[in-house]
Amino acid sequence: MESLFDRHSGLLQDALKANETRGFWSPFPEVPSGKIYGETARADAGADFNALLGRPFVLPGHPESRRVGAEVSPWGPELGIGYPAADSAALLAASASAAAEWAASAPETRVGICLEILTRLNRASFLLGNAVMHTTGQAFPMAFQAGGPHAQDRGLEAVAVAYAEMTRAPREALWEKPQGKAAPIVLEKHWRVVPRGIALVIGCNTFPTWNSYPGLFASLATGNTVIVKPHPAAVLPLALTVRAAREVLAEAGFDPNVLLLAADEAGAEVTAGLVRAPEVAIIDFTGSNAFGDWIRANAGEALVFTEEAGVNSIVVAATGDFAGMCANIAFSLSLYSGQMCTAPQDIFVPVDGIETDEGRKSLDEVAAGIAAAVDALLADPARAVAVCGAIANPATLDRVAAARHLGRIVRDSAPLPEGRSATPLILAVDAAETSAHEEERFGPISFIVAVRDAEAGIAVAAELARRKGAITAALYDTDEGRIARAADEFARAGANLSVNLTGGIYVNQSAAFSDYHVTGANPAGNASLTDAAFIAGRFRLAMWRRPRAA
Amino acid sequence: MESLFDRHSGLLQDALKANETRGFWSPFPEVPSGKIYGETARADAGADFNALLGRPFVLPGHPESRRVGAEVSPWGPELGIGYPAADSAALLAASASAAAEWAASAPETRVGICLEILTRLNRASFLLGNAVMHTTGQAFPMAFQAGGPHAQDRGLEAVAVAYAEMTRAPREALWEKPQGKAAPIVLEKHWRVVPRGIALVIGCNTFPTWNSYPGLFASLATGNTVIVKPHPAAVLPLALTVRAAREVLAEAGFDPNVLLLAADEAGAEVTAGLVRAPEVAIIDFTGSNAFGDWIRANAGEALVFTEEAGVNSIVVAATGDFAGMCANIAFSLSLYSGQMCTAPQDIFVPVDGIETDEGRKSLDEVAAGIAAAVDALLADPARAVAVCGAIANPATLDRVAAARHLGRIVRDSAPLPEGRSATPLILAVDAAETSAHEEERFGPISFIVAVRDAEAGIAVAAELARRKGAITAALYDTDEGRIARAADEFARAGANLSVNLTGGIYVNQSAAFSDYHVTGANPAGNASLTDAAFIAGRFRLAMWRRPRAA
Incomplete structure (x- = not known):
């Protein structure tokens, strides 16, 4: 019988090559098209999604002492789904009990299973799109892309790096040491991959799959059992993921408890108990710096990988395409209402204005140009909803309201006709007068932050990235020397820099197999998706050796 | 002019290949022979060593507020060498000030410098052998081997892995995303290696070079500046290392403070201040579990790699070569008087004895056989001194004396004619009666620990490794099924297992480019020399990207 590893070996080889060359590649089409995913895929997924609502979520064989679930779509309806829940001790016991067989399986077996899971998740992208849309507030096209194919890409990238790392050293070697004229000493040596233990993946509200898949699949492929702890407001996308994975695990003859769902409710989270458990040997976390600090202080000996928060900046120094720049920035500010960890917050502009293809523009003209581009982008309400989506967490609306007094309002925020929504609020401040x-x-x-000049803008933005963390940075400039200096400064600050983006590519975007997401070199996180450091420590190598039999 | 990278590219390529194939390979001859190292090398090194004694140690340009040094050779004489010392703030400032240029240099530049340093250290192996001998108490042949070529091998191994990791991803790529019938989006992307910051290497008394070189060279090659904190009783080997490295750095045009020596004195260590410093981003530590715990609790955000202590075991289940087994175990117990982190401590033997090529042997006969083999090995006093060396730390003698009441004495410890010395103390206990x-x-x-049977011995030894840590384990057995089960159990416990060693290869020995030293999978340490996990996190990748110019 064809093994899962053999079945998906072409996919794996392509992913390995893409990871090495880092040009564009994606095996999972990002277009929610019936031509690709099947003409009835959209309708079927809608029906499947509706069938999940208001019902218990079925996870055969999963530990369960009660049902939990209080998801409310940012677009309106309560989901009413009850997930199986168990206390942390029961989850840890079930995970531990599934561990030995999983750890003893061959890396190829585990990698084959992971690839099969990802392939099935890809086929379920429309359903996952619905689930992500109604838990995160992303509009459907983005929920499909980011929650489906792009998340699957990130998962596949992690599996490919895991395979590369597990197979970097040979499994056997003959060690033959010369002894002058005497016979050499000959040892046969055998190595095996030993996983660390139980891995905990803590998901976030805004990108439940995209941010969880790398850690989940990295730990699974390297032989650890995994407990996925979703955000209480975004359980469904990870519950569907866990269900698909458990089906593949069971079909392959493994205890499905290799992968568990730690569903809980706001105010009664199981997270702390899991983080503190000595059996938990790896933690992948996406969320706030404050909870990241708590995890580091309480995680004991576990390896901890994080993606936390930061302040991303754009420096506007000069441009040869003022309209293109304003439109590009407008889209970056508007997309999913700034709820991306890669979205820019601060736009540094020289107080005396900038040179552009439309002549010199004052600081106010730059601010007005960006604001007008946002207005133009969002002029059509249907398009505005499709770009901005809805607000995942009601607290964000309060934050927008409270922020209105932090500077001069260049563009005010407003609700959209659908969902819990807020368009971009743009404030003007002077770096010399405030640190808001x-x-x-x-x-x-x-x-829009006034700075002395472009060099000051670069220095201030890089320093802010170093101090507060930043995942992305952007620069608009026409001076090659200054671009090179900015590349140096942002590299030292650990922020990936995009220069002169116009048209259909945005600073917010990070592509699997090419962009490493988060450098790990500033407080925005210590994980980098997906470099060797994110993978190599998830397993160890153990050897046995003996003299070669005569 | 030929670059250092070009000069040593053959060496690097060979090391890269050896790391992948993991057969026997060593570029640095382990035999202290005049034919290899020069006919006058031994005499020259003796003179050079004597010229260092009783004098200030010269490190041009090194931060210095006072002189410290209180080394006393375990073989007798005080060294009387005064090393430049500075407080931790001055060391950190000097390191930080050397950092930018080092970080900005190309990986090839740094790797070339590291290879040149190692090559020069190799030429100084006789001097290093003297220095290691008179700080650790190792007899000269071992001090030469372990402190010279074998340490250089481990350093080279780390440099090669660092080079492999830094060059795994391309430095540039073109990302070309199709846009249907429209023109593709094309981005050029540029990556660079960004080091973490200042790296601290904390050396130990017994293997000052062997245990320090991997972390030292790994951090240096990946662009971090390094502060080496030697054990106060074993400064000279690392001072010589730092001096050689600073000479190469200065010749290559770098601030020699890229590598600093944090010499201090017992009772006035600078270690705590360096560990706590937020600028210190990487710590490599060899030493006790207690201080390892302290470092983990106080190191802030630094990456910490450790080699700590453990309890290594031998399980004697059966043997086809009783004499060979006893001789092999005897050597492992005697070599450097058990002061190796790989030396066995517990020998589990079935209470009813074992089958051997000499017929059935009772537990007492096995114990007596091992004791007699030690006696035979050490019968000639000169050979005994050459095998056992001297005791590095006087507290070890007290520990031997105090241990005598912990069981029935099978073989008593005794001093040797030279140095502060103690031959193996062997005690017999019953696992059911004591946990001593x-x-x-x-x-x-x-x-010699009596256990119910061989299976119990394997289970108990593996459990002990898991709980207390172990770097090595050994098994003597003739049952292939039980050998396979032991391989499973010790792998799960994270201890590298040697089976049926007889002749000139010992469980204590760990060869660079082949054996990964420490698995990282039990409390004996989280470092593994040298896997990707030991290297990959020492640097990060930062990118800048922009649309390709038309």
Whole structure:
């Protein structure tokens, strides 16, 4: 019988090559098209999604002492889904009991299973799109892309790196040491991959699959059992993921408890108990710096990988395409209402204005140009809803309201006709007068920050990235020397820099197999998706050796 | 002019290949022979060593506020060498000030410099052998081997892995995303290696070079500046290392403070200040579990790699070569008087004895056989001195004396004619009656531990490794099924297992480019020399990207 590893070996080889060359590649089409996913895929997924609502979520064989679930779509309806829940001790016991067989399986077996899971998740992308849309508030096209194919890409990238790392050293070697004229000493040596233990993946509200898949699949492929702890407001996308994975695990003859769902409810989270458990040997976390600090302080000996918060900046120094720049920035500010960890917050502009293809523009003209581009982008309400989506967490609306007094309002935020929504609030401040822009203000809040000149803007933005963390940075400039210096400064600050983006590519975007997401070199996180450091420590190599039999 | 990278590219390529194939390979001859190292090398090194004694140690340009040094050779004489010392703030400032240029240099530049340093250290192996001998108490042949070529091998191994990891991803790529019938989006992307910051290497008394070189060269090659904090009783080997490296750095045009020596004195260590410093981003530590715990609790955000203590075991289940087994175990117990982190402490033997090529042997006969083999090995005093060396730390003698009441004495410890010395103390205990053997008792102390049967011995030894840590394990057995089960159990316990060693290869030995030293999978340490996990996190990748110019 064809093994799962053999079945997907072409996919794996392509992913390995893509990871090495880092050009564009994606095996999972990002277009929610019936031509690709099947003409009835959209309708079927809608029906499947509706069938999940208001019912218990079925996870055969999963530990369960009660049902939990209080998801409410940012687009309106309560989901009413009850997930199986168990206390942390029961989850840890079930995970431990599934561990030995999983750890003893061959890396190829585990990699084959992971690839099969990802392939099935890809086929379920429309359903996952619905689930992500109604838990995160992303509009459907983005929920499909980011929650489906792009998340699957990130998962596949992690599996490919895991395979590369597990197979970097040979499994056997003959060690033959010369002894002058005497016979050599000959040892046969055998190595095996030993996983660390139980891995905990803590998901976030805004990108439940995209941010969880790398850690989940990295730990699974390297032989650890995994407990996925979703955000209480975004359980469904990970519950569907766990269900698909458990089906593949069971079909392959493994205890499905190799992968568990730690569903809980706001105010009664199981997270702390899991983080503190000595059996938990790896933690992948996406969320706030404050909870990241708590995890580091309480995680004991576990390896901890995080993606936390930061303040992303754009420096506007000069441009040869003022309209293109304003439109590009407008889209970056508007997309999913600034709820991306890659979205810019601060736009540093020289107080004396900039040179452009439309002549010199004052600081106010730059601010007005960006604001007008946002207005133009969002002029059509249907398009505005499709770009901005809805606000995942009601607290973000409060944050937008509270932010209005932090500077001069260049563009005010407003609700859209659908969902819990807020268009971009743009404030103007002077870096010499305030540090309001230096705090992360999650959501559709941005600042046009006056700085002395372009060099000051680069220096201030890089320093802010170093101090507060930043995942992305952007620069608009026409001076090659300054671009090179900015590349140096942002590299030292650990922020990936995009220069002169116009048209259909945005600073927010991070592509699997090419962009490493998060450098790990500033407080925005220590994980980098997906470099060797994110993978190599998830397993160890153990050897046995003996003299070669005569 | 030929670059250092070009000069040593053959060496690097060979090391890269050796790391992948993991057969026997060493570029640095382990034999202290005049034919290899020069006919006058031994005499020259003796003179050079004597010229260092009783004098200030010269490190041009090194931070210095006072002189420290109180090394006393375990073979007798005080060294009387005064090393430049500075407080931790001055060391950190000097390191930080050397950092930017080092970080900005190309990986090839740094790797070339590291290879040149290692090559020069190799030429100084006789001098390093003297320095290691008179700080650790190792006899000269071992001090030469372990402190010279074998340490250089481990350093080279780390440099090669660092080079492989830094060059795994391309430095540039073109990302070309199709847009249907429209023109593709094309981005050029540029990556660079960004080091973490200042790296601290904390050396130990017994293997000052062997245990320090991997972390030292790994951090240096990946662009971090390094502060080496030697054990106050074993400064000279690392001072010579730092001096050689600073000479190469200065010749290559770098601030020699890229590598600093943090010499201090017992009772006035600078270690705590360096560990706590937020600028210190990487810590490599060899030493006790207690201080390892302290480092983990106080190191802040630094990456910490450790080699700590453990209890290594031998399980004697059966043998086809009773004499060979006893001789092999005897050598492992005697070599450097058990002061190796790989030396066995507990020898588990079935209470009813074992089958051997000499017929059935009772537990007492096995114990007596091992004791007699030690006596035979050490019968000639000169050979005994050459095998056992001297005791590095006087506290070890006290520990040997105190251990004598922990069981029935099978073989008593005794001093040798030279140095502060103690031959192996072998005690017999019953696992059912005591747990005295479960504590690490560093030095020439071992236990013959009676267990129910071979399976129990394997289970108990593996459990002990899991709980207390173990770097090595050994098994003597003739049952292939039981050997396979033991391989499973010790792998799960994270201890590398040697089976049926007889002749000139010992469980204590760990060869660079082949054996991964420490698995990282039990409390004996989280470092593994040298896997990707030991290297990959020492640097990060930062990118800048922009649309390709038309």
